[in-house]
Amino acid sequence: MKKVSIIIISFLLLVFISGCMQVAQVNEKLIIQAMGVDLSDEEYIITVQALDVESAGGKDLVAAKKVKIFKARGYSIQDAMVNIKSQSGGKPIYSQAILLIMGEEIAKSGVGVFIDFFIRNYDFSPGVNVLVARGKACDILTTKIDEKIITAEKLASISKEGMDANNSVNSNMGQFIGDVKCENRGAIAGYIMSEELDEKNALVVDKIAFFNGDKLVGVLDPEESKGYLFIKGKSFGISDLVYSPDFLDITYTASNSKSKIKVYLQEDKLSVSIDMNVSLYVSESNVGVNCESDSSNIESLVSDRIKDLAKKAIKKSIIDNKTDIFGFSCRFLKFNFQYVKENDLDLVEMLQDAEYNIKVKTKLVSAKSY
């Protein structure tokens, strides 16, 4: 009798708890891979890249994921998503989304208004990559190369590789929203743009968009972006070129970098000391350069170059745009919280007048050891 009742209960469990009730078939679902958000005439335009489960199957699905594009307008994201639902006839599933792209205009006007949708949606993972598009997000999501739409997976991979596989710029939704909500720190996101190379489209992510509060205020160019990554001590694999009229042109690659940052008060003025230790190897050089005999010259040249890159990044974000994307304020706050509170200090303003002591120690390692 016991066994019979266990079998009956197990059967019931199988039928009811496995979620087989009211279940939607895969072709009735809209499995979203990437979302683009744009603003036009005070309306949101949502572009969705979803898996095309109907046309892809078997070998086809394994060989190349096929995606469908849907686009809809709405007075809110939810409103636009309802329109997309009626277009596609599928129930939107956000749990498989890996990418969110914001158009430049909406990013400039402030992301605080619409980001709530992604916070409240239980299905939307905080691990989703966030990118800012030059121009419109829908243009990026509909970009075709060799007549094929670039899939969200490919886009995410481009954004990772674009900044030399560095993790610090791969801003995920959780970190991005956290930084937007943080008073003392600016949020960052990879800046994706479409470029034409030999009459072919190509997508590039070699810049960093940065936010003050919830508004996009600037974009670090590739050099400034490298400076940012060096300051953050996460520049594994960064390649850069050093020009020297007296000596030679060298392309070096950072194999390892660490940075120590100290922010302290000196005569009522903030001082920021940044000590970087970078291991590098020369990946290309003018013919005749001997890495062993010229190592000290190369190291000194690269040190100056990295210092210059770091200064450029600081100038662009802190001095020109009053946005601390490096976390200097947070570091100072950690140990001087009471002082800042009592004196009601504006740390970012103080950082604009701060003294920056940047020291870079480079070490040339052989290609073999790299």
Added chain:
Amino acid sequence: MGKEYKISPYQIFSMFFLIHIFTALTYSPKLSFSKGLWDLMLSAIISLLLSFVLETPSYVLYKKYQSCNMFSGKLGVVYMIIYAIYFIWVACYVFSLMRVFIISVMSPETPVILLSIFAFMGAMYSAHKGVHAIARTSVMIVFFVFLSLIFIALSLLPKIKTENYLPFMSSGAEETINGVIYMMSRNFSLPAIAVILPLIEGNKKATLTIWNVVTHFFSLIIIFLTVGSLGKYLETQIFQIYSVTRIAEVGVFRRLDAVYVATLAMGSFITFSEFCYFFSFVCSNIKKQTVKEISVLLGAIAIFVFGLCIPQSKEFYYFIFNRYILLIYNIIAAFILPLIFLVKKLIIENRSKRK
């Protein structure tokens, strides 16, 4: 007291550890009234010290009078009612919180009523099987829970950003105080200790100390990793620990929230079973067989009905999850009642000595 089974220190550690893990993993600012999580590091340390204080009367009581029974005599009936209601309350709390979690953040489409019915039936069956069955299951589950938590912790380590750690009490002491109230109100093991301490064999002092330190240490690690990984984003989330597991990944292993859900499901199931058992354990002291049977049945019905109703009714929800009421109840059940009984015992002993 009914039949006396003895449980080993490791089994009791596992049982209480799972209760603590359930409360730690379902941390929610909606329940604690704290915005952030960082100041709860301090709360956890204070809570650790307070737990030792609250455990003391029970420990001293059972050390001095090993075979005493709090539920004997006229006062015992009052004790029985207080503890029985407390255990029903906590069982409903666990049951409904799991339902709230499923409905609001995990998967609203899940047929929760069916899930609840089967979870309830399973828990009742394990409670019926007795403390040994629950203790043995707890030991097994703790092993998997430990593995899962270590796995999640390791996967979160690379995600930590030191900038996310702000100074303690940056917005005053309110968050820490709220955290202490919250943690102490949800320290459900303390009243349970007061009831089942005589069942523990071996060194009770060492068992309680290790359990207390290890569980609070786990809380500290969980807070440290969660804040470091997601910073201010957490303030926007209802179940913060769940949110952080959604970004955890190690190599090809992604979406580790599934591991979290499994851990929570195992923890909540055992916690629920344990409180059903504690309730029936208290009722087992009723001498009249028919009253005993009816009380257990009524308790089971109450847990099931209230557990299903709580998430539906806002007023009921606010009442049963109210941290102040729970805190007071917790202090009464864990500290005051054993203390009164201890004082009573000491007075009787002194009187008999004088005679």
